[in-house]
Amino acid sequence: AQSVAQPEDQVNVAEGNPLTVKCTYSVSGNPYLFWYVQYPNRGLQFLLKYITGDNLVKGSYGFEAEFNKSQTSFHLKKPSALVSDSALYFCAVILIKAAGNKLTFGGGTRVLVKP
Amino acid sequence: GAVVSQHPSRVICKSGTSVKIECRSLDFQATTMFWYRQFPKQSLMLMATSNEGSKATYEQGVEKDKFLINHASLTLSTLTVTSAHPEDSSFYICSARIRDRDSYEQYFGPGTRLTVT
Numbered sequence: 001a002q003s004v005a006q007p008e009d010q011v012n013v014a015e016g017n018p019l020t021v022k023c024t025y026s027v028s029g030n031p032y033l034f035w036y037v038q039y040p041n042r043g044l045q046f047l048l049k050y051i052t053g054d055n056l057v058k059g060s061y062g063f064e065a066e067f068n069k070s071q072t073s074f075h076l077k078k079p080s081a082l083v084s085d086s087a088l089y090f091c092a093v094i095l096i097k098a099a100g101n102k103l104t105f106g107g108g109t110r111v112l113v114k115p
Numbered sequence: 116g117a118v119v120s121q122h123p124s125r126v127i128c129k130s131g132t133s134v135k136i137e138c139r140s141l142d143f144q145a146t147t148m149f150w151y152r153q154f155p156k157q158s159l160m161l162m163a164t165s166n167e168g169s170k171a172t173y174e175q176g177v178e179k180d181k182f183l184i185n186h187a188s189l190t191l192s193t194l195t196v197t198s199a200h201p202e203d204s205s206f207y208i209c210s211a212r213i214r215d216r217d218s219y220e221q222y223f224g225p226g227t228r229l230t231v232t
Contacts, residue, residue: 032219043121043208043223044159051219090158094219101219102149107158 002027004093006106014114019081021109023065023074023091032094033074034103035065037087044090050074061085081113118142119211121224128199128231136194136227138209144189145211149221150182153206165192189214199231 003026013019025031032051036044048059055067065076074091091106118141128134138148147166151159163179165171165186173179181203183195192211196203210223 036223041206041226041228043119043225044210046222049219102161102164103221105158108156110156 002031002093002104004091004104004106006089006091006109008109009107010110010112012112012114013081015083016080019076019078019085019111019113021076021089021091021111023076023106024072025074025091025093026072027093033065033067034092034094035059035063035074035076036090036092038090038108039087047076047089081111083113083115086111086113117213117220117222119209119222119224121207121209121227123227124225125228126230128229130200130231131198133195133197134199134229136196136207136209136229138192138194138211138224140190140211140213140222143211144214145192146189146214147212148186148192149210149212150184150192150194151208151210153208153226155206159208162194196229199229201231204229204231 005024034049035047038044047063048057050057050067058064063078065074067074089109092103094101120139122137149164150162152162153159161174162177163171163173163184165184167186167189171184186192206226206228208226210221
């Protein structure tokens with residue numbers, strides 16, 4: 001079975017400081033990993049994905065994530081957080097050709113960026 | 116591109132009535148659509164997967180007779196909550212995969228807030 005864990009329910013950071021949102025995964029094969037962001041009462045917006053290739057993936061709104069196979073992690077990062085980055089962030093994984101290629105989501109991490 | 120819409124965005128209905136939620140892919144054809152349910156401050160729970168022209172596949176624990184899913188065309192899927200009860204109040208989100216593209220790409224709708232009184 002595949003699973004994703006986001007160990008922090010909430011992350012607080014001051015505007016301008018680096019932001020990190022943690023994600024670890026557990027799959028028996030090669031994972032496809034995703035980050036999505038959700039603003040209040042809205043659907044999910046795609047930020048970035050890792051399929052193959054460079055372990056450092058750059059995405060939307062200045063976010064990036066690093067795939068670390070040995071630590072089975074895919075942490076989301078932003079060098080300088082903005083107040084507008086305050087939202088709910090979800091990590092997700094697909095194990096291709098298993099279980100219908102369905103996304104499995106982590107529990108979500110709420111990010112609060114204070115001015 | 117790759118925009119998914121949902122209608123309505125909010126709906127309030129009385130207990131015992133049925134409500135239909137539409138999910139449309141506006142600028143692409145979607146072979147597969149997914150329906151999720153999200154409770155406050157919680158993650159998304161996959162309810163069912165629907166493929167155009169075939170019956171939906173429901174996740175374990177989801178009542179297929181209560182949550183009717185119809186994927187009538189490559190751009191439209193509907194979720195009907197039948198005989199709704201207050202415990203069905205939730206945020207329902209659909210997503211779609213693009214036809215003829217890599218099967219892992221999913222695009223999400225803005226969600227529908229259902230309140231059953």
